[in-house]
Amino acid sequence: MLQKDKTPEHKAFRETVRAFVRNELVPRAREFDKMGRLDKSLFPKMGELGMLGLRYDEAYGGAGLDWSYTAILCEELGRADNVGVMTGISVHTDMATPSLHRFGSEELKHKYLVPAIRGEMVSAIAVTEPDAGSDVAGIRTRAVRDGDDWVINGSKIYITNAATADWLCLLAVTDPDAGHAGFSQIIVPTSTTGVSYDLLEKIGFWGSDTGLFFFEDVRVPVSNTIGEIGAGFAQQMMQFQAERLVATIGLIAYCEELWETTCDWARERKLFGKTLMSMQNTQFKLVECKTLLTTGKLMNDACVEALIRGEDATDLISMAKLHVGRVCRRVADVCFQLHGGAAYMKESMAGRAFCDTRIASVGGGSDETMMYYLAKRWRLL
Numbered sequence: 001m002l003q004k005d006k007t008p009e010h011k012a013f014r015e016t017v018r019a020f021v022r023n024e025l026v027p028r029a030r031e032f033d034k035m036g037r038l039d040k041s042l043f044p045k046m047g048e049l050g051m052l053g054l055r056y057d058e059a060y061g062g063a064g065l066d067w068s069y070t071a072i073l074c075e076e077l078g079r080a081d082n083v084g085v086m087t088g089i090s091v092h093t094d095m096a097t098p099s100l101h102r103f104g105s106e107e108l109k110h111k112y113l114v115p116a117i118r119g120e121m122v123s124a125i126a127v128t129e130p131d132a133g134s135d136v137a138g139i140r141t142r143a144v145r146d147g148d149d150w151v152i153n154g155s156k157i158y159i160t161n162a163a164t165a166d167w168l169c170l171l172a173v174t175d176p177d178a179g180h181a182g183f184s185q186i187i188v189p190t191s192t193t194g195v196s197y198d199l200l201e202k203i204g205f206w207g208s209d210t211g212l213f214f215f216e217d218v219r220v221p222v223s224n225t226i227g228e229i230g231a232g233f234a235q236q237m238m239q240f241q242a243e244r245l246v247a248t249i250g251l252i253a254y255c256e257e258l259w260e261t262t263c264d265w266a267r268e269r270k271l272f273g274k275t276l277m278s279m280q281n282t283q284f285k286l287v288e289c290k291t292l293l294t295t296g297k298l299m300n301d302a303c304v305e306a307l308i309r310g311e312d313a314t315d316l317i318s319m320a321k322l323h324v325g326r327v328c329r330r331v332a333d334v335c336f337q338l339h340g341g342a343a344y345m346k347e348s349m350a351g352r353a354f355c356d357t358r359i360a361s362v363g364g365g366s367d368e369t370m371m372y373y374l375a376k377r378w379r380l381l
Contacts, residue, residue: 013069016049017076025080029207030347036199037209038088038164040122047119052093056101060109061117067307070094071300074246078253081349083356084207086250091160092116095243096123096169099185099235103227112167112187124165125243126156126188126213127236135369136171136236141215143172143186145222150174150186152194152218158363162197162211165190171236174229183232187224194218204355244364245303245317248324251360252296255331258353259289262335265350269340282338289331296324315377322370325361332357 005011024042025032032039046052047061054069056062063069073093077086100113115121132138141154152172159168168188175182188195195218197211227235263286266277276282299320306313332353336343343350361367375381 010068010072014072014076017051017073018079020046020049020051021076021080025077025082025085029081029085032082032085032207034206036206038085038122038161038207040164042085042089043092043119043122045119046089047117052119053097053101053113053117054093056097056113056117060101060114062101067304070246071249071304074249075253078250079257081257082207083251083254083353084205086254087205087247088161088164088208090243090246090250091125092123094246095239096125096161096165098239098242099169099226100187102238103185103231103235105223107223108187108226121166122161122164124159124161124168125239126159126168126170128158129155130157130212136233137180139171139173139183141170141172142176143174143184145174146219148222149219150222150224152186152188152215152220154215156213156215158200159197159211159213160205160208162213163199163209168213169226169239171232174232178230180233181230183236184229185226185232185235186220187226188215188218188220192218192220204352204359206352240365241314241317244321245300245307245313247360247364248296248317248320249300249304251324251328251357252293252300255328255353255357256293256297258335258349259286259293259331261349262286262338265339265342276338285334285338289334292327292330296320296327299323315374318365318370318374318377321365322361322367322374325367328357328360 024045050063051073053060053062054065054073055067058064074090077089080086097113097116100108104113112121116123127136129139129141131140141152141156143150143152167190170186170188171183172186173182174184194216195213197213199209199211202210266282267275269276303313303316303320306316335350336354339348339350342348343354345351
């Protein structure tokens with residue numbers, strides 16, 4: 001059991017997050033789906049409660065805490081009955097801001113990180129392109145230096161928080177002849193001239209806004225570069241670790257809620273004169289699902305514990321990403337089947353989860369990318 005389940009401080013934080021989820025998110029879960037984007041007013045409320053910079057330095061408004069608190073936040077957001085909202089918040093807290101906190105200049109931190117932690121600004125991560133997804137090295141968006149400015153041209157796709165974000169953590173090619181040393185992370189305010197986007201329609205994650213961005217002669221100061229010029233690829237690979245872990249933690253919690261909902265359904269649903277739960281097939285499938293969810297949760301906990309100890313958790317996180325994605329797909333499929341025709345209705349959690357969990361094996365690095373990466377790490381290639 002993680003330390004997060006043992007101390008009064010952790011318990012108090014969990015109650016704070018749980019109350020926020022219960023009062024601010026759950027009652028509006030279907031409203032968020034209809035909106036098709038995040039409600040920006042949520043972020044200042046979360047900032048006031050200290051949820052948006054848990055692991056960040058207190059000098060910038062963060063809480064200076066460890067990964068156990070992030071795990072609590074993700075678990076509770078996973079029970080918000082809207083995985084799109086959970087993802088949009090997680091993009092802001094753990095996908096777009098880690099590099100800025102770790103490598104950004106003092107000027108950038110005070111201009112962009114401090115208001116992000118307060119919830120006054122919302123951030124997004126812009127890496128994926130129409131022709132480059134899990135293969136990050138294949139991106140083509142260029143940033144060409146012109147005096148003290150970068151001039152950016154290109155496009156990014158599948159960008160969560162597209163309509164909500166005030167700034168992007170953009171990965172661009174700054175030296176096409178330098179290989180992995182030719183990429184840089186650059187902060188691009190979405191209000192900058194030449195930045196535009198189109199929203200995309202998705203089969204799931206309805207509560208968050210996902211878009212295609214265009215950059216046409218976009219000028220931003222070279223000082224908006226996060227860290228050293230040319231260090232962006234390595235920084236993004238580090239940032240991916242937080243992205244993958246928060247996603248797997250939240251998805252397991254989401255699927256645990258789905259499992260509980262399905263158990264309630266099976267106890268009430270009558271079939272051939274008896275409840276669905278009374279049938280051994282139902283019992284066995286639910287036991288299988290609970291077992292899979294527990295293995296996923298244990299893997300997530302192992303990742304968190306390793307990070308708290310200061311260890312390199314790259315392999316563990318990659319394995320957890322691979323495993324949890326498959327676990328959630330399996331659980332969602334079983335729960336959909338047990339709900340029968342009712343699962344095909346939009347109001348059904350089982351139906352929404354069937355679509356929502358499928359992206360778990362694609363986003364943030366596909367299953368195949370995780371296996372290829374691990375095979376290289378373990379010298380199997």
